Amino acid sequence: MSTRLTKVFLVLFVVMGLLQVPVSWALDKIRIGYMPILPSAHEFIAAEKGWYRELGVPVEEIRFSSGPPIVQAFAAGQVDVAYFGIGPALVSVAKGIKAKVVASGVTEQLAVIAVNSFADQYQKEPNRKAFLQFAKAKGRPLKIATFPPGSTPNVMLRYWLDKLHVDPVKDVEILSMGASGVRLAVLSQKVDATMILEPIITIIRHSPIPYRIVVYGKQILPGQPGSILFVRQSIIDERPDIVEKLVHMHLKATKILVEKRDEAAGIISRKIGPEALPVKVARESLDSKALHWVANPHAIVDGTMTYNRFQVKLGTFKKGVDPKDLFDFRFYDRVIKAHPEYKGY
Amino acid sequence: MKGNPVLGISRLGRTVVQCTSVAGFLGLWEGLVWLGLFPPYLLPAPTAVATTFVDQIGNGNIPRLLGYSLRHYALGLIWGVSLGVLLGLCMAWSRQLELVLDPIIALLRPIPPLAWIPFAIIWFGITTQAAAFLISLGAFYITLYSTYGGVKGIDWRLVDVARTLGDQSNWGIIRRIVIPAALPAILTGIRTSLGQGWMTVVAAEMFGIQGIGLKMLEAAGLLSMDVVMAYMAVIGLVYFGIDHTFRTVEDRLLRWR
Numbered sequence: 001m002s003t004r005l006t007k008v009f010l011v012l013f014v015v016m017g018l019l020q021v022p023v024s025w026a027l028d029k030i031r032i033g034y035m036p037i038l039p040s041a042h043e044f045i046a047a048e049k050g051w052y053r054e055l056g057v058p059v060e061e062i063r064f065s066s067g068p069p070i071v072q073a074f075a076a077g078q079v080d081v082a083y084f085g086i087g088p089a090l091v092s093v094a095k096g097i098k099a100k101v102v103a104s105g106v107t108e109q110l111a112v113i114a115v116n117s118f119a120d121q122y123q124k125e126p127n128r129k130a131f132l133q134f135a136k137a138k139g140r141p142l143k144i145a146t147f148p149p150g151s152t153p154n155v156m157l158r159y160w161l162d163k164l165h166v167d168p169v170k171d172v173e174i175l176s177m178g179a180s181g182v183r184l185a186v187l188s189q190k191v192d193a194t195m196i197l198e199p200i201i202t203i204i205r206h207s208p209i210p211y212r213i214v215v216y217g218k219q220i221l222p223g224q225p226g227s228i229l230f231v232r233q234s235i236i237d238e239r240p241d242i243v244e245k246l247v248h249m250h251l252k253a254t255k256i257l258v259e260k261r262d263e264a265a266g267i268i269s270r271k272i273g274p275e276a277l278p279v280k281v282a283r284e285s286l287d288s289k290a291l292h293w294v295a296n297p298h299a300i301v302d303g304t305m306t307y308n309r310f311q312v313k314l315g316t317f318k319k320g321v322d323p324k325d326l327f328d329f330r331f332y333d334r335v336i337k338a339h340p341e342y343k344g345y
Numbered sequence: 346m347k348g349n350p351v352l353g354i355s356r357l358g359r360t361v362v363q364c365t366s367v368a369g370f371l372g373l374w375e376g377l378v379w380l381g382l383f384p385p386y387l388l389p390a391p392t393a394v395a396t397t398f399v400d401q402i403g404n405g406n407i408p409r410l411l412g413y414s415l416r417h418y419a420l421g422l423i424w425g426v427s428l429g430v431l432l433g434l435c436m437a438w439s440r441q442l443e444l445v446l447d448p449i450i451a452l453l454r455p456i457p458p459l460a461w462i463p464f465a466i467i468w469f470g471i472t473t474q475a476a477a478f479l480i481s482l483g484a485f486y487i488t489l490y491s492t493y494g495g496v497k498g499i500d501w502r503l504v505d506v507a508r509t510l511g512d513q514s515n516w517g518i519i520r521r522i523v524i525p526a527a528l529p530a531i532l533t534g535i536r537t538s539l540g541q542g543w544m545t546v547v548a549a550e551m552f553g554i555q556g557i558g559l560k561m562l563e564a565a566g567l568l569s570m571d572v573v574m575a576y577m578a579v580i581g582l583v584y585f586g587i588d589h590t591f592r593t594v595e596d597r598l599l600r601w602r
Contacts, residue, residue, distance in 0.1 A: 190471055
């Protein structure tokens with residue numbers, strides 16, 4: 001290698017290294033990651049209502065098909081704020097990404113949907129036998145579609161199977177894919193079951209396929225943490241005013257989701273796509289038993305730690321995350337103090 | 346640049362330089378990670394990747410997932426290559442068939458294999474066949490066109506000679522004259538398909554089919570970049586093996602030249 005080339009490489013490496021050093025910066029844009037599912041609904045409302053203009057910086061919305069790709073984008077510095085599950089948030093913090101959960105979104109938002117033959121069996125015997133019976137009758141294990149490992153639905157599916165002493169490798173076949181993949185796989189009846197969230201639950205219930213709900217998230221882990229609002233630490237440190245506004249918007253959106261469901265349904269349908277989610281189905285999914293709009297981050301700490309211990313057991317990471325490194329309650333507490341009308345959300 | 350000193354040294358010297366270059370690259374990479382310039386989720390250390398690689402072999406993951414991927418790959422290639430060679434041969438042989446099929450193929454060809462994912466799910470489910478189907482598409486078009494071009498390009502006087510010498514059956518002429526003459530082109534097509542197919546394997550598994558592609562995607566979602574890199578190494582090493590083996594076979598088949 002010529003000396004000139006060596007120098008070029010050295011300079012390149014040094015520059016790349018410097019990029020890692022946090023420097024004081026002016027925030028020129030906020031990039032918000034979300035998914036086309038109901039737990040991201042706060043984002044849809046804030047965007048449609050034009051609330052982002054109050055932030056004083058341009059906002060770019062980026063759509064993802066499941067949580068784990070948002071984790072990657074977060075790690076690469078391409079997303080600053082994310083509406084995703086507690087699972088990916090824990091993965092991010094455990095891997096050393098500096099960011100915090102500033103609010104909760106929904107809790108107990110999951111449900112297991114399965115083909116009627118399995119649902120009947122499970123109703124009779126809600127244990128491992130139902131899985132073994134199904135496998136015996138079909139000559140293959142139950143195929144369950146869900147989001148990729150590290151996502152909340154995937155971890156909760158494994159938590160449920162673990163509770164029932166079902167072997168996740170031998171007794172069932174877990175297939176991981178994004179939101180549209182799960183939807184397609186179930187509606188075309190290529191899988192026997194799914195652990196999934198709204199609005200896919202309602203979409204499946206509306207379709208003529210012989211599938212039904214087997215168990216709800218709250219029956220698997222009461223108070224199960226679901227979606228959260230996750231913000232990069234540098235924004236928390238440099239622009240706490242923006243974070244406080246985001247949390248305020250989040251609470252305003254929560255109120256609309258609970259109290260003005262007709263209006264919320266219209267917004268959600270438009271954002272996800274009316275062809276994929278008609279207003280009627282969106283409206284119905286807002287009444288789903290698998291949705292609990294809980295914005296208070298204090299309310300999900302215990303559930304999060306149970307969840308985290310299970311992730312450690314799964315081997316996702318070696319040691320648990322300290323709640324101090326994961327949560328920042330200040331913004332929620334401040335907004336509630338200034339706007340007591342949001343108390344209880 | 347005035348004269349390359351590397352070219353002036355012995356073979357042993359060259360090997361030494363090459364090894365030092367690789368070792369230096371790995372050392373520099375390790376050093377950068379060790380200095381803490383990059384968090385492990387952006388750049389895992391080579392030693393971490395090597396450890397993970399060994400772990401993944403030890404716990405059976407690499408052999409198991411590689412087995413799945415090779416199955417998708419083999420099945421996809423068999424489908425794509427056999428259909429591609431057959432149809433390419435027929436189209437080059439029969440003007441009528443060429444006239445009928447050419448516009449259809451020209452219309453379907455620009456659709457990338459991955460655009461067929463929704464149909465792969467609907468038609469085959471989340472199965473080996475679905476992944477094989479996606480892999481076969483790329484291989485099909487490549488071998489189809491290389492076979493077609495190869496057959497069109499043969500010296501047709503050979504066919505005339507065969508006919509004059511009394512070989513009247515089409516099949517006999519195809520088998521004895523056309524295929525051997527077009528073989529170099531067909532083999533080039535197959536070799537290109539081997540590469541294209543292997544690249545599609547990773548993508549074809551990303552919608553939930555077990556294999557090294559899915560494993561990489563899942564590991565990336567968990568920010569376990571050491572696992573991602575270990576599987577990248579698997580992909581590279583396996584393809585190196587496949588390509589090397591095919592070249593040996595190709596040389597043997599074309600020894601008559």
